[in-house]
Amino acid sequence: MWPMLSKERAYAIIDLVLEEAKGYETAVIVQGGNEALTRFANSEIHQNVQASSMDVTIAVTRGHKRSAVTTGLCTPEGLRRATGEALANLEFLPEGEKQPPLVGTPPEIETVSLDAELEREFTAENRARLVARTLATLEEGYKAFGTLAYNVNLLAVGNSRGIRRLAIQNSVNYTALVASAGGGTGYAEARSHRAGDLDLAGAFARAYEKARLNRDPAELEPGPYTVILEPLAVGNILAFLSLMGFSGKSVQDRAGFLTGKMGERVFSEKISITDDHTDPNTFTLPFDFEGSPRRKVTIIDKGVARELTYDLNTALKDGTETTGHALGISPMSGMTPPVPLHLVMAGGDRSLEEIIAGTGDGLLVTRFNYMNPVNPRAAQLTALTRDGLFRIRDGKIAGAVKNMRFTESMLHALNNVEAVSRERYRTGFFNFGCYYVPALKINDFHFTGKSG
Numbered sequence: 001m002w003p004m005l006s007k008e009r010a011y012a013i014i015d016l017v018l019e020e021a022k023g024y025e026t027a028v029i030v031q032g033g034n035e036a037l038t039r040f041a042n043s044e045i046h047q048n049v050q051a052s053s054m055d056v057t058i059a060v061t062r063g064h065k066r067s068a069v070t071t072g073l074c075t076p077e078g079l080r081r082a083t084g085e086a087l088a089n090l091e092f093l094p095e096g097e098k099q100p101p102l103v104g105t106p107p108e109i110e111t112v113s114l115d116a117e118l119e120r121e122f123t124a125e126n127r128a129r130l131v132a133r134t135l136a137t138l139e140e141g142y143k144a145f146g147t148l149a150y151n152v153n154l155l156a157v158g159n160s161r162g163i164r165r166l167a168i169q170n171s172v173n174y175t176a177l178v179a180s181a182g183g184g185t186g187y188a189e190a191r192s193h194r195a196g197d198l199d200l201a202g203a204f205a206r207a208y209e210k211a212r213l214n215r216d217p218a219e220l221e222p223g224p225y226t227v228i229l230e231p232l233a234v235g236n237i238l239a240f241l242s243l244m245g246f247s248g249k250s251v252q253d254r255a256g257f258l259t260g261k262m263g264e265r266v267f268s269e270k271i272s273i274t275d276d277h278t279d280p281n282t283f284t285l286p287f288d289f290e291g292s293p294r295r296k297v298t299i300i301d302k303g304v305a306r307e308l309t310y311d312l313n314t315a316l317k318d319g320t321e322t323t324g325h326a327l328g329i330s331p332m333s334g335m336t337p338p339v340p341l342h343l344v345m346a347g348g349d350r351s352l353e354e355i356i357a358g359t360g361d362g363l364l365v366t367r368f369n370y371m372n373p374v375n376p377r378a379a380q381l382t383a384l385t386r387d388g389l390f391r392i393r394d395g396k397i398a399g400a401v402k403n404m405r406f407t408e409s410m411l412h413a414l415n416n417v418e419a420v421s422r423e424r425y426r427t428g429f430f431n432f433g434c435y436y437v438p439a440l441k442i443n444d445f446h447f448t449g450k451s452g
Contacts, residue, residue, distance in 0.1 A: 005032045005052075005154040007110070007166050013074060014158035017058050020083040025061040025102055025160055027329045029289055030054065032154040038127040041145045043135050048124050059329040060086045061102075064095045068329065100312040103291040104161040113169045113284045114152075117195040122150040122172055134204040138178070142211060146176040148200070157291040165287045169193055173428065176204045177387065178211040184400060186210025187366060187387035189232065191426050191434065193283055210366060210388040217400035218391065219450065226362035226418075227445040228355060228392070234437045235427030236368040237381065238273075238343055241410060242429075244376040246275075246299050247325070247337035248314040257379035257411060258305050265303045267414040270348065273300040275309060275325075275340030281426060281436040282342040287324060294324030297340065303415075311338040341433035348420030352439050355419045357395040359441065364390040364397065368406075379410040384451050403451035416443045 010030045017028045032054040039047040056079065059068040067089035071082040120126075127148045135144055150172055157165040171193040179185045188207040192198050229237070241257075250256025258266065275297040277285050286294055290312055298306045310318070311326030325338035356364065366388035374380040382405060389401045421439035429435055 005034055005054075005152055005168065007112075007156075007168070010154060010156035010166060011158070011164060013056055013079060014156065014164070016076060016079050017056070017083050018158065018160055020080055021058070021060055021087060021160070024087065027059045027102055027159040027290070028157070029057040029329060030154070030156040031057075034152040036122070036124060036127070036150045038124070038131055038148045039146075040131050040135065040148075041143075043138060043143045045128055045131055048128065050124075056082070057329065058083055058086045060090065061099050062090050064098055065090050065093045066096065066099055067093060097313075098316075100316045102159045102161050103163055103312070105163075106293070107162060108164045109287050109291075109293065110164075110166040111168075111284050111286055112166070113193060115170055115194055118150070118170050118172060118193070121195050122148070130200055134176070134201060137204070137208065141181040142178055142208070144176060144178050144204070144207075147174070149173045155285065155289075157287065157289065159291060163291050165291050167285050167287070169284060171283065172198055174198070174200050174203060176207045178204075178207045180211050180215060182215050184211050184214030184217070185387045186212070186214055187232075189427070191428055207387075213390060213397060214388050214400045217389075217402040219402050220363075220391075220404065220447075222404065222447045222449055224444045224446050226359060226441070226443050228352075228359065228362060228364045229440045229442065230352070230364070230366055231421075231423075231425040231437045231439055232367035232427055233365045234345070234440055235429075235435050236371055236383065237410060238345070238427075238435055238437060239429055240371055240373060240381055241379060242339040242343065243337060244373055245379060246309055246340055248308040248310045248318055248320075249337040250376070251308060252314060252317055255376050257377055258308070259377065262305050262308070264305060266305050266411060267300055267303045268417040269303040270417045270420050271300055271303055271414055272298075272346040274298050274344050275342050276344050277342040279342065279344050279436065281424070281434075282344065283434040285341065288322075288326040288338075289328050290322070290326040292322045292324040292326065297323050297325075299340065299343075309338045309340050314338060341429055343429075343435045343437070345424070345435075345437045346420070347422050347424050347438045350419055350422060352421045352423055355421060355439065355441050356392060356397070358419070359392045359395060362392040362441075363401065364388075364392055374407060375409075380408065381410060382407040382448075404447045405449040405451060406446060407448040408446045413442050413445055414440075416445070417441065418443055
């Protein structure tokens, strides 16, 4: 681990700021990251870099006023200057909404999850060897592009009520895109905070196989289709559902698709979704950016909307307690919903291969691109397929299909789930976020346009 990302340095920063802001309600967030990155393109390694960063956010509160400043200058002089700026800004701010009290208990939460094997296995030299071995499997006419990154992330929180929070974790993120001379592409990812979970060769082989299959694509007309969404595609959708509807804020604003539907069945009974940072297949972050302990939240239980995620402000408005899902402490953080970072979707009892074999006519989707909300109240999304859209006939992949655009309400789509895969994979969401999701077979999924 780089010396910069240490408990001692993070807590020294917090202590200095709190001393400078003595007499004010003050909260401090320290975020640090180290990345050692190997990037490859045209089947050659062209970059091996290492970068470090650290940012400190200082929020001071007086009455109904809260001022926040973020700085990347973490010297004593830089921190004093930023603290002074935050205090001076209070004089010019109008009275805002009532601010909830700062978190005071428990006094300390610390988790250091550093896999020593991960650090040893993914040095610059070893990353180069791993990438070179996969590139050597390519036949003429194929090129590979991607990244292999070893990361160490730190989050520390402290405030004038005496709390201390620390989370340090290392992880590896791998992406691989294989392209053929004819233009067909395939894509795969792998990520984990445990060395034994990573199968980079397997991920590369999946991308390569998709590129081999993705040639001479047929053109299909828009319309409803049975689709099998691989885990990357499911992760794309869940990220947007999190932003649009899984938080208390989305319901308070009457803008989310769960507004007025709590306690009701909104998805197929095959769908259960929890936010659980303790699940070993997600990343560990036992507190949020306000310092509140993070708790498991059952968002969807066999299709029924059960719970929402909260931070201090949204919990105060609903007369409930925070679930520990704040993403910031600045006055602007209220504009960001307290979204879940560690979603886990329950798996099914059939393998992906069995689901494909049981499909007479359908489409297999690798992942989506350019996804955007159309109507958050209806959970309506639109996006393009990318890096592998395939026709399934009589239980087998029958050929490639040109990319298509879908426009669909997830309230409709996730009520038409026919099957859920047994296998689940990790997909990323922010630095400390990680989803663990299966593939889904969905009937009557609406494609509304063609790509290109």
